[in-house]
Amino acid sequence: MESDCSLCPYISVAEAKLDGCQLKQLSENHIVVGFKKGDSIIKQGTYSTNIIFLRKGLVKIHITGPYSEQIVKLAKPPTYLGLPTTFGAKVNQYSITALEDCEVCFIDITVFRNLLKESEHFSYEIIQALCRYEIESFRRCANRTQKLTRGNLADVLLDFANNIFQSDVFIVPISQTEIGNLIDTSRESVSRMLSEFEKDGIIRTTGKQMEIINKKSLELISQNG
Amino acid sequence: MESDCSLCPYISVAEAKLDGCQLKQLSENHIVVGFKKGDSIIKQGTYSTNIIFLRKGLVKIHITGPYSEQIVKLAKPPTYLGLPTTFGAKVNQYSITALEDCEVCFIDITVFRNLLKESEHFSYEIIQALCRYEIESFRRCANRTQKLTRGNLADVLLDFANNIFQSDVFIVPISQTEIGNLIDTSRESVSRMLSEFEKDGIIRTTGKQMEIINKKSLELISQNG
DNA sequence: ATAGTTTTGTGATATTCGTCACATTGTATA
DNA sequence: TATACAATGTGACGAATATCACAAAACTAT
Numbered sequence: 013m014e015s016d017c018s019l020c021p022y023i024s025v026a027e028a029k030l031d032g033c034q035l036k037q038l039s040e041n042h043i044v045v046g047f048k049k050g051d052s053i054i055k056q057g058t059y060s061t062n063i064i065f066l067r068k069g070l071v072k073i074h075i076t077g078p079y080s081e082q083i084v085k086l087a088k089p090p091t092y093l094g095l096p097t098t099f100g101a102k103v104n105q106y107s108i109t110a111l112e113d114c115e116v117c118f119i120d121i122t123v124f125r126n127l128l129k130e131s132e133h134f135s136y137e138i139i140q141a142l143c144r145y146e147i148e149s150f151r152r153c154a155n156r157t158q159k160l161t162r163g164n165l166a167d168v169l170l171d172f173a174n175n176i177f178q179s180d181v182f183i184v185p186i187s188q189t190e191i192g193n194l195i196d197t198s199r200e201s202v203s204r205m206l207s208e209f210e211k212d213g214i215i216r217t218t219g220k221q222m223e224i225i226n227k228k229s230l231e232l233i234s235q236n237g
Numbered sequence: 238m239e240s241d242c243s244l245c246p247y248i249s250v251a252e253a254k255l256d257g258c259q260l261k262q263l264s265e266n267h268i269v270v271g272f273k274k275g276d277s278i279i280k281q282g283t284y285s286t287n288i289i290f291l292r293k294g295l296v297k298i299h300i301t302g303p304y305s306e307q308i309v310k311l312a313k314p315p316t317y318l319g320l321p322t323t324f325g326a327k328v329n330q331y332s333i334t335a336l337e338d339c340e341v342c343f344i345d346i347t348v349f350r351n352l353l354k355e356s357e358h359f360s361y362e363i364i365q366a367l368c369r370y371e372i373e374s375f376r377r378c379a380n381r382t383q384k385l386t387r388g389n390l391a392d393v394l395l396d397f398a399n400n401i402f403q404s405d406v407f408i409v410p411i412s413q414t415e416i417g418n419l420i421d422t423s424r425e426s427v428s429r430m431l432s433e434f435e436k437d438g439i440i441r442t443t444g445k446q447m448e449i450i451n452k453k454s455l456e457l458i459s460q461n462g
Numbered sequence: 463a464t465a466g467t468t469t470t471g472t473g474a475t476a477t478t479c480g481t482c483a484c485a486t487t488g489t490a491t492a
Numbered sequence: 493t494a495t496a497c498a499a500t501g502t503g504a505c506g507a508a509t510a511t512c513a514c515a516a517a518a519c520t521a522t
Contacts, residue, residue, distance in 0.1 A: 078383050078384055078388075079383045099361075099365050099368040100365055100369040105372045132353065135360050139360070142367040143325030143326075149378065150300055150330065154302035156378070156382055157382055158307065159304070163303070189500095200479090207501075207502085386508080
């Protein structure tokens with residue numbers, strides 16, 4: 013499936029800096045691929061041969077740590093996936109898996125490099141994006157390692173509500189085991205703490221659906237552990 | 238103090254891609270500044286107005302976490318410092334402090350941006366460097382959060398010996414408190430474990446000097462916690 | 463040198479959280 | 493609908509490590 017990037021509603025900030033001719037290059041050298049929930053989009057250890065742009069659906073970025081799987085972060089559109097790998101290493105340094113049905117653009121790396129060359133605005137936007145990612149990951153790591161588990165769990169729920177779904181009612185997109193992998197704790201602890209939050213009237217759960225009732229409390233827990 | 242970049246022995250990989258004229262721009266628009274051990278080179282929260290290149294001396298990159306100071310990593314020359322901040326945010330997102338006497342180039346940001354514009358090779362190298370940093374920080378974070386403290390401490394010592402000083406005998410450049418901030422543990426635990434390592438004949442310490450006697454053991458501890 | 467400050471060593475105790483075990487519920491598929 | 497498999501809830505227990513307390517040592521600056 014090929015499509016005209018100049019008409020695409022999911023275009024990235026960087027791509028918005030391209031002119032018509034450059035967008036045409038992009039249009040002619042990418043394909044849009046659908047992934048089903050659970051599908052692997054990038055697999056750690058395989059060669060990375062394309063630039064990947066997420067235009068629809070939620071994904072998790074995860075790496076095989078020394079002992080267990082670590083979910084680095086969840087990502088939602090519009091965002092490039094795997095840029096660090098593509099430019100910084102030959103093989104993928106992490107895996108990306110679809111948490112919902114996704115649509116993804118595979119962009120030819122030669123074309124992408126050419127665009128970096130041709131458009132200084134484009135490459136500047138990419139540099140900026142990379143810089144923001146890195147700052148974000150410093151902070152995320154500091155939080156994860158310093159906060160108590162309670163605080164980290166609160167952060168995850170706030171991230172769901174404030175960023176990912178932008179609603180205080182949402183379907184939790186990952187299992188408790190995965191939440192554990194995200195905040196470096198065990199499934200059991202996640203379960204216990206969610207029960208606590210529910211008992212304390214902070215959240216209400218119905219199956220996979222969760223409603224945040226008392227966001228103030230969650231924010232306090234996020235701050236004070 | 239101004240100097241001719243084309244003669245500088247500390248030039249970065251990216252700068253090596255510049256032509257004579259571009260290097261001249263760089264030469265004319267940067268100053269070299271010396272910092273004493275303990276001096277603050279970048280302070281979190283202040284405006285970032287220059288590109289900073291470390292050409293001599295060891296530094297620590299640290300951020301104020303939710304509870305305590307977190308040392309993100311140690312950095313040695315040749316490397317840019319604070320690139321992420323300069324392009325991704327207006328104010329510095331972390332602090333950088335000299336652990337030894339340092340020499341640092343302050344490069345005018347407009348000139349640097351201009352070089353990014355003019356030289357695709359230069360900007361590509363910068364992109365690559367940013368990508369490598371990010372991959373590295375994913376991995377570092379996964380290690381830190383998953384490994385037991387013993388394993389993390391072993392990693393720090395191996396990093397000193399293999400990367401930073403490239404010798405199995407070195408002067409430990411940071412205090413035990415700082416080692417604790419680096420691997421997210423308490424000063425006391427660091428002290429106890431170093432004593433253990435010494436008792437087990439893995440290291441020998443004489444004041445601030447440390448000698449790694451049994452690197453194999455350290456590597457095993459790094460792997461198995 | 464010496465007083466003051468920082469760094470380090472070490473014991474006792476408390477806390478957090480992981481692990482194991484098993485019951486229960488939910489979900490997918492034949 | 494029945495069956496299997498995945499996800500979740502919950503108790504008991506133990507391991508790792510933080511915290512507190514204080515002493516000793518090392519470093520710094522007047």
